[in-house]
Amino acid sequence: MNSLNNLNIQPIENGELRKLLQHNIDQKTKPVGSLGFLEELALQIGLIQETTKPELKSPVMLTVASDHGITEEGVSPVPTRITWQQVSNFINGGGGIGLFCKQYGFDLYVVDAGVDHDFEAHPRLIDKKVRKATRNFLKEPAMTIDECDEAIRNGRDIMALFAEKGSNVVGFGEMGIGNSSPATALLSVFTGLPVEECTGPGCGLDQKGVQHKASVLRQAFEKHGVSDKPEQNLATYGGLEIATMAGAMLEAAQRRMLIVVDGFITTSAFLAAYEICPAVRDYAVFSHCSKEYGHVKMLDHMNGRAVLNLDLRLGEGTGSALAYPIIQGSVAMLNDMTSFGEAKVYNVVDETGNIVSK
Structure with a gap:
């Protein structure tokens, strides 16, 4: 695919910088490892940014929207017009994602990748519509390979623009009635799990509806x-x-940005990016483990650990926004927490009896 020709994502290095970051974390005034996953996040972010003093700059949230032809098969109980109505809501600061982006300092943009609606121009709406909805993939492929390539390229272009403006953190979310069906299909295809083990209720299907979707x-x-x-x-x-999110995630990793992944559908985009280029995994923080049935299976496949487990299943990027203060806390711990030397606390030993401060 032409959109991937110049892709070159470097795995985060495991040499001297890792040792130095780990030493700095271990020298904080706490028992070694006592801040748990927070310490792992700080180490990861330092390695991504290739520094012992990482900074989180100009976080941007991309909520990417599209409609889906597979809804013709009754796989969602919600009418498709909700997609465009929610996009209009989001760009005007509404919905869960509008609230949480305002609360936690994200700059929110909504990307129209394929909504079956004509929007008026808006400063918070990025028009990257490839076509009005995918095709019904029960009958024919959802996209041609050229359409998929265009969507991936669009994502990369969007991400390049924000990186060049100075952002080094990007959260991802989505909006699209019926999109748990393509996400479920990709989970089954990429992991080899039977589709029945991957299918959940999406926007509220009952057990009979889940069986029909499968x-x-x-x-x-x-x-x-x-x-x-x-x-x-x-x-x-x-x-x-x-596909647009997958392209943006790949570009973000190439530019050494921190990628904050939302729930089931957003993680399916990251799973696609991971299958294209496994090195993208080094740049991701999985914000939460969704209540949607297949999400934990996606995380397990990529050896991913979620920051939060709050039974969320809203999408939109809400989990990405909610996890961000914890990510900020990990960086603050690395940069600002006093060390044993600064606090003049000496001859501290860890649980194995080794001195960690002299």
């Missing part, structure tokens, strides 16, 4: 099969918002 997805797999090329699977079963 049946629709199974029929689609029987029709199209599974490719050994992740980009082809993304085109066949994905969504325009999912």
